[in-house]
Amino acid sequence: MQNRDTFSGYNPIINFVFFIGAVIFGMFFIHPGFLLCSFILAFAYYITVNGVKGFKLLSGMIVLFIVLSAISPLFNTYGDHVLFTYFGGRHYTLEALYYGMAISAMFVTVITWFASYNSVMTSDKFLYIFGRTAPSVSLVLSMIMRLIPGFKRKVDQIASARKCVGKAGEFGTKKERIRNGMTIVSTLTTWALEGGIITADSMRSRGYGSGRRSSFAVYRFDSRDILLLIVMIILMTEITFCGIMGGAGVTYTPTLYITGADNIYTIAGMAGYFVFLAIPTTLNITEAITWHILKSRI
DSSP states (O other): OOOSOSGGGSOHHHHHHHHHHHHHHHHHOOOHHHHHHHHHHHHHHHHHHHGGGHHHHHHHHHHHHHHHHHHHHHHOOOOSSEEEEETTTEEEEHHHHHHHHHHHHHHHHHHHHHHHHHHHOOHHHHHHHHTTTSHHHHHHHHHHHHHHHHHHHHHHHHHHHHHHTTOOTTSSOHHHHHHHHHHHHHHHHHHHHHHHHHHHHHHHHTTTTSSOOOOOOSOOOOHHHHHHHHHHHHHHHHHHHHHHTTTTOEEOSSSOEEOOTTOHHHHHHHHHHHHHHTHHHHHHHHHHHHHHHHHHHO
16 A cells, blocks of 8 residues: 655654754745745645645644634734724734734644654654654653654543543533542543553563663665755755845844745745755655556556
8 A cells, every 4th residue: 555655664863854944944934935835845745744734724724723823913013004993903914914914824824744753653653763863751751752643542442431431521410520520630640640551560570770781673774865865965954055145134123024935045045945945745646647657557
């Protein structure tokens, strides 16, 4: 069966470096051109990985973007162009609205990149990257990363079992619903504590901490990983240099100023940023096209 996400098949170091770059650049660059690149390509990659289900997140993020953009000028009244006044003369300015849109776009794109990160960077990949340099920290972090999905699955199991006997949290009066909900929480807590004891006993019986820790991984760093890592480092260096040279310069309040197409660093930085963020989506689309061509020849 074809792997939908070709990019996740690369070495975990490649995946990790990309997401670190995407998130850090996404938090620091609030230039409209850079934000547009990040916004489009973050959702494009998420959709290529999750298919139709990805549009559910897309619709939610668009609503969140609109709400946050509209609310931001209520707290930031700086700006030269007043759209209207409210609450005894407070100004709702165009510059504050633009700033709110930029911050909201940055927020939703970073969340989307983190959503893709959770789909790609599994606990075994995390252990592969940090298992030798920081084994204890990586083990704890990988176990923490498993808690939320594990708890969610267990809550669904408990709720389904209680629903069969008519004691699910949504049935009965308000008092009964609260009692049933607390029962689910109590059962989940008991399961978590019991699981912790079992895990500790299992680790102790297998000799954890008694000697030098060894590690095993199925991942290898081959030529395609080296090539892609070199490309990514070159692009990240070029983006950083253009940013330092003012290619992503922008101020929203009190006066709007955006570096335009006449700045060579803006054009170069934006082009490099687009190519960098498009790497996983391009790999997925290219692999999908190749897969369909091969199937058509059978």
